[in-house]
Structures are given as structure tokens and as C-alpha cells.
Amino acid sequence: MIAKVIVDIESSALDKIFDYNIPSDMTLTKGDRVLVPFGKKNIQGYVVGVEETTDYDASKIKDIVSKLDAQPLLTENNLRLCFFMQQKFFLRAIDIIKLCVPPYVLNGKQKDTTYVRLSDLEDLKITSAKQLEIVSFLQEVGEADKTSILSKFSQSAYKTLLDKGALVLRQEKTYRAPNNAFKVAKKEIVLNPEQQHAVDTICKYKYNTFLLHGVTGSGKTEVYINVIKNALKQGKGAIMLVPEISLTPQMSARFKNAFGDTVAILHSSLKPGERFDEWNRLKNGEAKIAIGARSCIFAPIKNLGVIVIDEEHDGSYYAESNPRFHTHEVARYLAYLNNCPLILGSATPSIESFYRVKTGEYSLITLANRANQRELPNIEIVDMLGEVGKGNTNIFSYRLLSELEQCVADKKQAMIFINRRGFSSFLMCRECGYVPKCEDCDVSLVYHKEDNMLKCHYCQKRYRVPYKCPKCGSPSLRYGAVGTERIVEELKKMFNVPIFRLDNDTTKSRDSYVDILTQFNNTSPAILVGTQMIAKGHDFNNVTLVGIVDADISLHFSDYRAVERTFQLITQVAGRAGRSDKEGKVVLQTYYPKHFAYRCACNYDYNAFFKREIKLREISHFPPFVDMIRVLVVGGDEKKAQQVLQDIFEKLKVLRDKYPSDFVYLAPMKCPKKRLQGNFRFQILMRIQKKNEQDILPKLHEICRNIKPNQVSIFIENDPQNLS
Numbered sequence: 177m178i179a180k181v182i183v184d185i186e187s188s189a190l191d192k193i194f195d196y197n198i199p200s201d202m203t204l205t206k207g208d209r210v211l212v213p214f215g216k217k218n219i220q221g222y223v224v225g226v227e228e229t230t231d232y233d234a235s236k237i238k239d240i241v242s243k244l245d246a247q248p249l250l251t252e253n254n255l256r257l258c259f260f261m262q263q264k265f266f267l268r269a270i271d272i273i274k275l276c277v278p279p280y281v282l283n284g285k286q287k288d289t290t291y292v293r294l295s296d297l298e299d300l301k302i303t304s305a306k307q308l309e310i311v312s313f314l315q316e317v318g319e320a321d322k323t324s325i326l327s328k329f330s331q332s333a334y335k336t337l338l339d340k341g342a343l344v345l346r347q348e349k350t351y352r353a354p355n356n357a358f359k360v361a362k363k364e365i366v367l368n369p370e371q372q373h374a375v376d377t378i379c380k381y382k383y384n385t386f387l388l389h390g391v392t393g394s395g396k397t398e399v400y401i402n403v404i405k406n407a408l409k410q411g412k413g414a415i416m417l418v419p420e421i422s423l424t425p426q427m428s429a430r431f432k433n434a435f436g437d438t439v440a441i442l443h444s445s446l447k448p449g450e451r452f453d454e455w456n457r458l459k460n461g462e463a464k465i466a467i468g469a470r471s472c473i474f475a476p477i478k479n480l481g482v483i484v485i486d487e488e489h490d491g492s493y494y495a496e497s498n499p500r501f502h503t504h505e506v507a508r509y510l511a512y513l514n515n516c517p518l519i520l521g522s523a524t525p526s527i528e529s530f531y532r533v534k535t536g537e538y539s540l541i542t543l544a545n546r547a548n549q550r551e552l553p554n555i556e557i558v559d560m561l562g563e564v565g566k567g568n569t570n571i572f573s574y575r576l577l578s579e580l581e582q583c584v585a586d587k588k589q590a591m592i593f594i595n596r597r598g599f600s601s602f603l604m605c606r607e608c609g610y611v612p613k614c615e616d617c618d619v620s621l622v623y624h625k626e627d628n629m630l631k632c633h634y635c636q637k638r639y640r641v642p643y644k645c646p647k648c649g650s651p652s653l654r655y656g657a658v659g660t661e662r663i664v665e666e667l668k669k670m671f672n673v674p675i676f677r678l679d680n681d682t683t684k685s686r687d688s689y690v691d692i693l694t695q696f697n698n699t700s701p702a703i704l705v706g707t708q709m710i711a712k713g714h715d716f717n718n719v720t721l722v723g724i725v726d727a728d729i730s731l732h733f734s735d736y737r738a739v740e741r742t743f744q745l746i747t748q749v750a751g752r753a754g755r756s757d758k759e760g761k762v763v764l765q766t767y768y769p770k771h772f773a774y775r776c777a778c779n780y781d782y783n784a785f786f787k788r789e790i791k792l793r794e795i796s797h798f799p800p801f802v803d804m805i806r807v808l809v810v811g812g813d814e815k816k817a818q819q820v821l822q823d824i825f826e827k828l829k830v831l832r833d834k835y836p837s838d839f840v841y842l843a844p845m846k847c848p849k850k851r852l853q854g855n856f857r858f859q860i861l862m863r864i865q866k867k868n869e870q871d872i873l874p875k876l877h878e879i880c881r882n883i884k885p886n887q888v889s890i891f892i893e894n895d896p897q898n899l900s
């Protein structure tokens with residue numbers, strides 16, 4: 177018998193399936209991890225197929241060395257996704273396999289706990305008081321785990337008792353439970369008619385994609401929970417995806433309440449051992465629901481009954497480093513394979529997803545009202561130019577300050593949102609305008625006051641703050657726009673209440689994120705200052721005020737999604753206020769008070785926003801009307817990378833001349849970030865008429881496959897979130 181094997185080498189040239197002979201005393205199935213001879217070494221590989229014969233010269237086929245695990249590591253779903261993604265996203269099979277079998281699975285170990293009790297030894301002679309302590313303790317409790325005995329009592333006494341045969345040991349498999357410090361009260365919830373209708377509609381279907389458009393606080397999560405309950409009833413499992421970091425503590429607490437140990441959490445903030453255990457609980461079927469960020473879509477669940485992508489508009493569903501993929505597409509294929517529904521939920525669906533409702537690809541389900549029957553919070557726009565006119569050059573408008581005072585006096589909570597982290601975003605010379613940049617990445621450095629350092633947010637490199645301008649020598653350096661740290665500092669001067677900060681800097685350690693949220697949740701009055709991280713999903717009962725300090729920041733990004741992102745952010749942040757029985761209020765500070773994104777956000781008018789935005793996209797030939805494709809070429813050697821880019825571009829020009837009407841745009845360029853982590857980056861951007869994507873994309877893949885670059889990597893991205 178012949179095994180078809182993908183070897184564990186990250187090389188495009190070796191991205192093939194190799195044939196190996198299965199020794200007669202070995203049984204292999206698809207998904208098994210094996211050791212195979214390769215060159216002069218033995219390396220690890222994965223069996224993707226088993227066949228009777230091969231066309232290959234039988235005398236040249238080598239034997240599989242060994243099978244590495246008792247059970248196949250890859251599921252049938254994993255293997256099929258692998259081939260789908262390889263085609264769809266121009267990826268190497270091994271990179272996808274590694275998403276399915278992450279390092280914490282391969283390197284992890286099962287944990288056993290040893291329990292100790294007394295044996296029924298009759299002529300036990302106790303020779304010391306220390307031994308007696310242990311014996312009396314065990315007589316009292318019956319059985320105790322070894323670690324606790326050793327921490328309480330004498331180690332040598334324990335050892336003597338063990339040697340005498342006085343103790344019996346028992347091993348038990350134990351699971352390392354993820355941090356459950358974040359608790360939410362269990363509520364008995366009766367679905368309202370809108371929610372019930374949503375659940376009934378979804379459960380009627382097998383394979384179908386639903387866009388669940390529900391205003392913030394409309395009870396989308398309860399809909400997910402009930403659809404998943406229905407899947408469990410049929411003996412099936414579920415995958416529930418949430419954006420990168422923001423939702424998990426609360427969301428997982430709610431799911432634990434609803435499903436107990438049937439839920440497994442796969443999240444990067446867990447310790448590797450915990451992730452290993454959670455993954456294995458899914459693999460062996462003890463847990464049937466996987467919750468996690470985008471790579472959780474590869475969770476080893478056999479029989480899927482539903483897939484949920486919560487906050488579907490979130491940018492983190494596009495993987496932006498190798499392997500680059502779009503989670504929605506993977507989820508759709510997985511739903512198709514399992515003949516089950518896919519739910520995309522959001523209060524602010526992405527323009528692309530909502531457009532797919534219009535074209536009939538997705539079915540729309542709307543939750544128009546908040547579950548608590550409260551109005552959505554009133555959003556008040558403050559014109560910051562007007563503030564300057566009034567003589568207020570502060571970060572905070574008079575309006576926001578007075579609302580904050582009221583909120584604190586009422587012993588409620590406030591959230592202050594700023595779209596940026598660090599003390600101030602950058603350092604700038606007042607004389608010549610010089611802004612320090614990272615040597616490797618060509619992006620502005622960010623000033624961090626805590627350690628008085630400039631940092632690159634792309635490669636984490638740190639720089640000393642210069643005393644004078646390195647370019648013109650002027651000592652007059654000023655700090656650019658405001659960040660979270662500065663806001664906290666200003667608030668502390670004015671308010672004598674606990675102030676918490678939530679951003680990438682304060683949540684570096686594994687538990688700090690949960691800690692901050694838990695503390696804030698338990699403190700009133702209090703103020704939470706944060707970045708995007710506070711925008712999503714949180715359900716704090718006592719928040720009555722949300723302040724958006726500088727709404728315009730994301731409006732200025734040079735990206736066709738900038739306006740959409742701004743609208744989404746504002747709606748999401750505003751949705752944090754007034755979620756329980758208290759009314760909420762939002763103060764939005766801007767220099768562009770008339771911008772349509774703000775006006776639509778104020779009226780919670782998603783449809784008006786969509787109408788306006790989709791028209792702009794159509795006129796200007798942007799997605800979803802065209803496919804925006806980027807070919808990214810990255811390499812340590814600038815010349816080599818540039819040459820590869822040039823080769824691809826020449827071939828693309830030929831293609832364009834052949835199909836001129838398919839190309840809206842085609843241009844090679846340096847990336848806005850010319851260097852990242854020491855690598856030079858070049859890109860070709862193109863926009864292709866949607867209807868012809870099927871013709872052009874495979875041809876593009878073929879061109880890139882035939883280039884066979886040396887020490888240069890080629891990536892093809894369809895509709896990347898980030899063109900930096």
C-alpha cells in the first residue's frame with residue numbers, strides 16, 4: 177500500500193505530495209502523522225491519502241519509518257480544507273496543516289495528577305511524629321493529591337512511608353482549566369419574538385449563510401446559544417468565532433453558563449498546556465463547542481451542526497501574515513462540507529457581506545430592537561473647531577467634561593475611547609517637521625511615556641528619545657496627537673475615581689486583560705480608557721456614558737475602508753452604553769461634524785450608510801464591485817525581491833493586454849512599509865472585474881507558481897484588509 181504524504185518542510189518547491197511505501201506491519205489512515213526518510217534525514221509528514229498503487233517507479237519508493245500517534249491528528253474536514261485553501265488562497269499545504277495541528281498540540285503533554293491514600297498495611301510502624309502527621313491527615317481526608325501533601329508535610333517522612341508500603345498511589349488524567357475568573361451572572365432568558373424567529377429560521381436550514389444584523393445589545397449571543405443548543409440536541413458540534421482578543425472572557429463565561437464543560441476555549445492568551453487540553457477535549461469528543469479567534473475554525477470537531485462568526489465585520493478575520501486567508505471563505509466551505517448553517521453576526525455588517533445579501537448569496541435576519549427594550553444611547557456630536565473658538569484647547573470638550581462629572585456623581589461608569597495607544601502617537605521636530613522612524617520598518621515610531629522610549633509597533637524595536645532633532649539639531653521637539661496614557665493622566669487630574677486603561681500595552685500579560693475588565697466591572701464609579709479593545713462585545717451593566725475623544729483618526733487612514741471602519745467603530749463603541757436598565761449617552765468629538773459616517777452613526781441608520789457607501793464603491797470601482805488583489809513580494813535582498821516583482825509584472829501586463837476589459841487597475845510599487853523586520857517589500861496592486869475573477873485569478877496563481885523564486889516569498893491576497 178502507498179501513503180500520500182505532505183512533508184513538514186516550509187518550502188514552496190517541496191509543496192507537493194510524496195509517495196511512500198507502507199510496511200506490511202503498519203496500518204495507516206488519512207490524517208496520520210508519520211516519520212519518513214527525506215534526503216539524508218528522517219522528517220515528519222502527514223498522510224493525506226492511502227492508495228493501492230502508484231504510477232511512480234516502485235523501486236524508488238521508500239518505506240515509512242514509523243507512525244507517530246495512536247490516532248490521526250488531522251480530521252477529514254482539516255484535509256479537505258487544506259486542499260480548498262491551497263487553491264483558493266495560493267498557500268502551501270504544510271502551512272495550513274500547521275493551523276490544524278498547532279505547535280501547542282504537537283509539543284504538549286497530557287497532565288496526570290497523582291493521588292495518595294493509606295494502604296491497608298496491618299503492621300505499619302510509625303517511627304516519627306512527622307510520619308504520624310501524614311497518616312492522620314490521610315485518615316481524615318481519605319485521599320489527597322501528592323503535590324498538596326508534599327507542600328504541607330515533610331518530604332522525607334512521605335518518602336519513608338512510601339518505602340514502607342504505607343501509601344497507595346493512583347494516577348488520573350487531569351485537565352488544566354483556563355482562567356475562569358471572569359464570571360457573569362446566570363440569567364434565565366426567554367427569547368423575544370425577534371430572537372425566536374431568528375433561531376427558528378436558522379434551524380430550518382442545512383447549508384446556508386445567514387447575516388444576522390442585530391443592533392448592539394439586541395441579543396445576538398442568545399440567538400447563537402439557542403442555535404447551538406439545537407445542534408447539540410442532534411448530536412452535533414459547533415464552532416463559534418470571536419474577534420482576536422476582545423470578546424472571550426465575557427463570551428466564554430456566558431457560554432460556560434449555558435453549556436458547562438461541553439465548551440472548549442481555544443485562545444492565544446491561554447497557557448500552552450491549557451490549550452493542549454482544550455484541543456484534546458474537542459478531539460476526543462468530550463467537548464463539542466469550540467470558541468476562539470479565527471484559527472479556531474480548524475478545531476477538530478467531527479460533526480459540525482453550525483458555525484458562528486460573531487462581529488463578522490472585524491478585520492481580524494483576515495489573516496495578515498502567512499498563511500493569509502479569509503476566515504469567512506473557509507467557514508463557508510466548512511459549512512458546505514458539513515451541510516450546516518453559517519451565521520455571520522454584527523451590528524455593523526461589512527459592506528461586502530451586506531452586498532451579498534442584496535445579490536442573494538446570504539439570507540438576512542434582522543434584530544431591530546435592543547433586548548432590554550431600551551432605546552439605543554443618544555449620540556451627541558461635538559464640533560471641536562467650535563471648542564477652540566470657545567477658548568477650549570483641551571482634549572475634552574466642555575460637553576464631555578460635564579457629562580463625566582454627572583456620571584461620576586451618579587456613581588455610574590464611563591468609557592473613554594481613543595483610537596490609538598501610547599502616550600502620544602509620535603514625536604515631531606517643530607522646526608523641520610522631522611518624525612523619527614524605525615530603521616527596519618519605515619514607519620513612525622510611537623512615544624511611550626512609561627519607559628520614556630520610542631517603539632516600533634511593527635517589529636517591537638525600541639529607540640531612545642532624542643534630545644534634539646537628528647536632522648536639523650533643533651531642541652524643540654513636540655509630541656504628536658494624544659493616546660490612552662495621556663488621557664488617563666488628564667482624567668486623573670480632574671476626577672478622584674478609579675481609572676482603568678485597556679490597550680495593547682496594559683494587556684501584555686496573559687491574565688491582565690481579564691483582570692482589568694473584572695476590576696472595572698466591579699467598580700462604580702469608575703472610568704475605563706481604551707482603544708478598539710473596548711469597542712467590541714463588552715456587556716457592562718453600569719456604563720452610562722461613552723466618550724469618543726478623537727473620532728476622526730480612522731477617517732484619515734489611506735484605505736478605501738476608512739469610512740466604513742469609522743462608522744463601525746462609532747456604532748460599536750456607542751453600543752457599550754446603557755445596556756442594562758440604565759439609559760446611556762455618547763459624546764462624539766470631531767473636526768468633521770457633518771461627515772455622513774457620523775450622521776448615519778448618530779441615527780443608527782445602517783441602511784442609509786450602506787446606500788451611500790455602496791454607491792461610492794461602485795462609482796470608484798472598489799470592492800465589492802471589483803476584486804482587489806495584491807501580489808506581495810518579500811525578501812531580505814532588495815534587488816532579488818524587486819526582480820521577482822518585475823518578472824511577475826511583465827507577465828501580468830501580457831495578461832492584461834489579452835483581457836483588457838478585465839483589468840480596472842494594475843500597478844507595481846513599493847509597499848507603504850518598504851521594510852518590515854528587515855525584509856524588503858514590494859507589491860503589485862490590481863483591481864479585476866468581479867465577473868471575470870474566475871478567469872484571471874487561476875492565471876495569476878499559475879504565473880506566480882512558475883516564477884520559482886530564490887529566497888523571496890510571493891503572497892497573493894484577495895481583498896486584503898491592510899495594504900501597508
Ligand code: ADP
Nearest residue numbers: 365366367368390392393394395396397398547
Ligand atoms: P448582542 O450580542 O446583540 O450585543 P447580547 O446577546 O449581549 O446582545 O444581549 C444584550 C443583553 O441583553 C445581555 O445582557 C443579555 O443577557 C440580554 N438579553 C438578551 N436577550 C434577552 C431576552 N430575550 N430577554 C432579556 N434579556 C436578554
Ligand code: ZN
Nearest residue numbers: 614617632635
Ligand atoms: Zn520596526
Ligand code: ZN
Nearest residue numbers: 605608645648
Ligand atoms: Zn528638525
